[in-house]
Amino acid sequence: MAEIQPIRGWRYNAELSRQIDAYVSPLFDVVSVKQREALYRNPLNSIHLSVPRGQDPAGEACRRLREWQEQGILRQDALPGIYVYYQYFRLPGNSHEYCRKGFMAHIRAYDWAENVVLRHENTLPAAVNDRAELLARTEFQTSATHGLYRDEEFELEQYMDEAMLNPLYQTEEDYQGARDVLAVIQDAGVIRRFQQVLAARQVILADGHHRYEGSLAYRKARQAAAGAAYSGQETWNFHLMYLTNAAADDLRILPTHRLLLELPGGLTNAELLSRLAPYFTVLPLDDPYDLPERIAGKPWAFGLYLGEGQVYKIRLRPEVHELLDWDTTPEVKALDLTVLHYFVLEKALGVVGPEQQRQWSGIAYVRNFPECLTRVDRGEARAAFITNEVTMEEVERVCHSGAVMPPKSTFFYPKTIGGFLFSSIREAEANTSFYAAFRV
Template structure:
């Protein structure tokens, strides 16, 4: 049973909320250093709580600023608990269609992975988890929601969310991604109970925010160890999550391409292509800009832009049986698994997922044009262009308990920090008793 709870959110006061664009910020793992420096110039921007400026004690600085904002009324806590509807309106490059990703923010119990209530699809880096756990332990304040997916083919909750959106609390003009973000709240106790009932028999797939979620797990585990008499319902058992319906057509996953900064072991272009030819049909192309189009919808097909020359790569039919990594059939079937095994391991000699995660010669780039530009400038030797992962693939992999190659998914758009915050202080009451389904 996935237990969710409404929250008494902390939000920017009504005057500041009218200019919410000035105070929202990108998530800690996507905000660039350049963006950070711009946002730090605004003394009230949420970046100061979510990604405090590095110094002697960043988490302590965030706590001091939080206390100041609460005492001076910059942040105010809503009187009634609620579930917060969060819509993001956006367009994709080359399309005139406006999408609307519909979801809601609430607390969810911070389940251990072994409980199989919240399912992951990627591994985490300990340093990033520790950073999030330390910030949470010092502030006891959750500054941005992770993104979780539940499946409801009947789309029952959307009608309640749509009703709430008739009276929004705040909205951005256009965020850093070009999306428009709208926040509203549901405070009707009966409707909130229905949200709890529907989620009570669902598993949740963690789409985005693995490090923040594990930071909550780490903090919860430390608190439980320190207090063996805890009752299981203290505020620190819960984690702030943005939940969206995996059955929605407006849930978009964009591809993340691989940029090879170098060819290891003094490998030259000719030998690299020869090694690729052992496993792929390698077809030179006239123009690089057609690479995404000619691989679209084709299994185990990739674009390669190497030293200014484009190629199409298509795995040979008999080659896939050579893939001998110790993982599930669902993971082996993924395009990115094929790319990482046959290109990074077999052709480049970077053996095994662990070595590939640590290899500094590969970087992950979402923008296709940027890939071409960085190869043409000499900053990189090659770009590997891939298709996006589908929602079906994400669900199939997660339900096997396996994980995907790094940076397999990019759920678009990213949620924003700063629309609301939640407290998990010891004196913060749990709004409702945990929901218990009828037997």
């Protein structure tokens, strides 16, 4: 199954690492415009490598990377290792501190058809090409994608906990309020045990589909250029991934609500409710802030907020579910979000089919529940559909069925951060006995 390799990580030098909060950055696809501008003002922030700007962004990132390496701003560790990465966080309204435990390593960039790394969402070609070009120019990976393996025995956690007794550094608080801690395992016997455990498992890609597919595209291009000389051991066959145990209680998936910026055809609120009635029971409520609690744990149930005191709990009539005729697996058809996209977007609003819905500009995906209500009240949106979170069990069932979920189905929280650890796929850095010792 999954082949992983230790890496000689690149990190900010010891002096800069003492203020690591100043140099880390959000992932390229979640950073807001306001966050970006603040981060760009720091000439040493990692965003200059992960989301470069200029006429030739990838070229600018390459130039800056070489400069940082030559000046010692970034330094490479002497020995290869497995990098342990813990994230401590709390959820809104909950005083409990969670700790998501995982580790960063190189994983072979498997094609989807090999059924080793499994995806649960589709990607946008433009974003994949952007990531592939940046990787081709820099041969450097600035942030790990997030993968999930399942180990009910929790064997690797004992080694990770031990490494965390001597952390390399930690953030005080990242952009999302989490505390990130990094440590390293360089014991050869322990590293081989990590390899053995992952070799028996598939990996579900939780986050970072565009970056992962960028690695796939780059690998295919290099493999084609290598021709008969291709060995499969070249460093560009590998991809930086943060791997966490899907059996852990501290793996959190937050809901992503659907905000309708417009109603097609100039529908009124009354007409929308009339179109929903054949498919859903519609229950008026008094307080929109009760919606998450009223739908919690109930399959095919959603909150609907139309503003001006119009608050509803809607739930699919069980007998109409068999009308859902999209060409997908039963596991996908059972999802709340599939029900919402089919019976609300397609049947009630006429936005037909998953592809048209992906491209429709009339929908926004919002994680913050109060923001949904506020934007409707301000007239920035016509309706908010409040959803439950997807469960880890649902993610696994869909991935093993070979299908993908509706867009923006999962939001694994917290996100990994950029700039905490870098890895190189340059051939010159891997032709050492260190790496040869761990090749499968």
